[in-house]
Amino acid sequence: MVSKETSIKVSEESKEGQFNLDGILSELGSFGKYQLLLLLLLAFRDSFLAMCNFNYVFAAAEVNFRCVVPECESLESGFNASWRSFALPNEPGTCRRLTPLDAVSNSSVDDQFTYTCAPDNFTWNRTMNCDKLIYEDYNSIVAEFDLGCEPWKRTMIGTVHNLGLVFSFIISGLISDKYGRKVIIVGTPLVVGVAGLIKSFSVNYWMLLVFEFLETALGYGNASMVLSLETVSQNQRVMFSCIADLLACIGSAFFGLIAWKVPYWRHLMRAIYAPLLVVVFYIFLIDEGVRWLLAHNKNHEAVRVLNKVAKINNIQLSKKAQQMLMNIAGESKSQQAGENPPSERPHLLSVLRSKKIVVRVLLIAACFICCTFVYNGTIINSASVSGNKYLNLSALMLVQVPTRIVAALTLTRFGRKAPICVAYTLCCLFFISSAFIPQSIWWLSVLFYLFGKMCSSYGVFSMYVVAMEVFPTTSRNSLTNIANTVGRLGSVLAPQTPLLEKYMTGLPSVVFGLVALGPAMLALLLPETSQADLPDDVTSAENLDKPHEEQGVDNTTQDELPRIAVSVTREK
Known part of the structure; x- marks a missing residue:
């Protein structure tokens, strides 16, 4: 029988008393139960947000249409009526129709003339504006709100959508840096979900346009990617972010299949916006980013999160890591007691x-x-x-x-x-x-x-x-x-x-x-x-382009990472 004892220690090369967050994150692992749950939660959120962000691709899709020809509709009223070849121009998507003979000149038509839907009763060299349109299908906003002859209204939906995103990224960035990543991760999907559901009940085009703007202006943002970068150690952050984004890409690919099976725009919106309301439970499932907590002097909360990760991942932190956590927790209590007031956080300006x-x-x-x-x-x-x-x-x-x-x-x-x-x-x-x-x-x-x-x-x-x-x-x-x-x-x-x-x-x-x-x-x-x-902070950001040995830290980044020493003893 063979038994193995494995001891994992944080490198003793770190400076005495210096808090090494990257080393602790490495000890906690990058793909434990805690991180895998976080990946799935972020993927669900980002997948449906991506679907909502592209909703207008299908909801405001261009639809084939034709003019209503009163003289012929009683004969056959379908979109592909047989009389289209002689009553409508050959140009597709036009808002004009061939002028009937009795409308050209009343004096040129015999008083006994009886109008019928026939090729001889339409002029081939004159057209007139449509009074009404018939669409090939009514699954799109274009058909339901009769935008066929006003194409600028259809493209305006995408313009307003992108204009709202400009405000969204600015607002979400400021809120995320001041109040935390979790506020944006939980709050913006709820805003998008509620605005989208209200939008699906729009009674006219202008109501839809208003909620299209509100949805994008108050929702979205990229806090998920920021949190994923800040959750794991330096040598795993790209891998972790790539996996999070990869899962979101796979999830958002289902949008095409959902739209295929639910083509009507109101039903489609409800199908992709309603799931976002589930994100309200993220309040209890997702923790604030540790780096943000430490940067905002919330050391006690940061220690709680790190201990929670260790417990869920079933990892026993090294004594040095535990001592680091006790030290910063003590600093937090001192600050709360007023002994060591926290330094003022720098304003964006x-x-x-x-x-x-x-x-x-x-x-x-x-x-x-x-x-x-x-x-x-x-x-x-x-x-x-x-x-x-x-x-x-x-x-x-x-x-x-x-x-x-x-x-x-x-x-x-x-x-x-x-x-x-x-x-x-x-x-x-x-x-x-x-x-x-x-x-x-x-x-x-x-x-x-x-x-x-x-x-x-x-x-x-x-x-x-x-x-x-x-x-x-x-x-x-x-x-x-x-x-x-x-x-x-x-x-x-x-x-x-x-x-x-x-x-x-x-x-x-x-x-x-x-x-x-x-x-x-x-x-x-x-x-x-x-x-x-x-x-x-700003100083460390400015020093990124300097050689590492000039930044006032250890000679190499790898020295700051925990080195793993494994001792194995075997017994028969």
């Missing part, structure tokens, strides 16, 4: 007094403009791909899954800047190549386009990771969302790219390729963060 921080915000904002332009533009231009529109959307969501797996492997091993540069350089080559491939081998063009889309998806996720790693904990979400808000200029311009096809076939892909060179070059100006701890 005071953080922006740092020139380095401002430059990084501008650099990341410029990267986001290029990234969102390419990412959203490729999705918009791929909408013309033939096939089932519901399955096409699900496929586009699933394309992100392999990119997250690659990101988890490469961002940890090769750092941040090099993979981003390589990804967007390949993105440039794939898109430009797809534009000049002969039509005789169209499948190769589509394949290159798909590879370019995958590189773009990889690059967007990687930029988000870098953006959250270069800013201090006290203003991480705010600064990331400010850069993201400016970067949404790219998503505003992206819908105009299909117009470029009028000048040259494949020109949109060429433009995507050229714009992709932007983040490939700008990423070189950002600090390398793969081997650095998440900065908790």
Whole structure:
């Protein structure tokens, strides 16, 4: 019989008395029961939020329509009536119909003329406006609110949706940094769910537009990714975030299938918005981020969370880790007693007094403009791909899954800047190549386009990771969302790219390729963060681009991580 005794100790190389959060997080593990539950909870939340964010793709989908022809409706009133060939123009989606003879000139028609629905009773060279429309189906907002002849109202829904997101990212970032990640993680889905359900009962177009704005302006945000980055140790944070995002991508891919089975827009909205109300129970299931708690001098609560993780994961912390927790808990009690008042937290404006921080915000904002332009533009231009529109959307969501797996492997091993540069350089080559491939081998063009889309998806996720790693904990979400808000200029311009096809076939892909060179070059100006701890204050954030030995810490990041010593004894 063989028995093994395994002892795991935190490295004694840490400075005496220095609190080593990264070492404690490593001891607690990155994929224990606690972290796996957190991954599933975040995936459920983010999956349905993604579905709601794309709801207008199907809810406000364009629908084929035709004019009502009173002279012929009594004969056959279906959308594909047989008399369409001689009573309506050949142009699809037009709001005009052929003028009947009796409306051209009453004097030219015999008083005894009896009007019938026949080809000879319509003029081929004159048209008139429609009084009423008939739609191919009534599953869309366009049909129900009769927007066929007012296409600007249909596109306005998407515009208002994106305009609301601008406010959402700013508001959620400020709230998240001041009141905690948990407030946004629990609060925004509830707002989105309630607003979406009310929106599904809209009695007219304008009511729907108001709640479309309120939904996006008060909901969404990226607190989930911030929490996932802050939950685990430095060497596992990219892997953990990739898995969280990968699960959300898989979950959101079900949107196409749900919309396929529930096509009517009111029922579809209720099917995807109602599950978000379950997030109210996250109040009891999710804890506040430990890094945020420590950065805001809530040491006692941070110790409680860390002990909870250890209990759920069935892990016995080392004596040194327990001593660290006792020390910071004691500091918290001293602060509450007034013996050692907590230092005042820096305001967002005071953080922006740092020139380095401002430059990084501008650099990341410029990267986001290029990234969102390419990412959203490729999705918009791929909408013309033939096939089932519901399955096409699900496929586009699933394309992100392999990119997250690659990101988890490469961002940890090769750092941040090099993979981003390589990804967007390949993105440039794939898109430009797809534009000049002969039509005789169209499948190769589509394949290159798909590879370019995958590189773009990889690059967007990687930029988000870098953006959250270069800013201090006290203003991480705010600064990331400010850069993201400016970067949404790219998503505003992206819908105009299909117009470029009028000048040259494949020109949109060429433009995507050229714009992709932007983040490939700008990423070189950002600090390398793969081997650095998440900065908790402005000073540590400013020192990210300095050699590690100059930052006033241990010589290497690896020395700050717990080293595991395993002793094994065997008995027969």
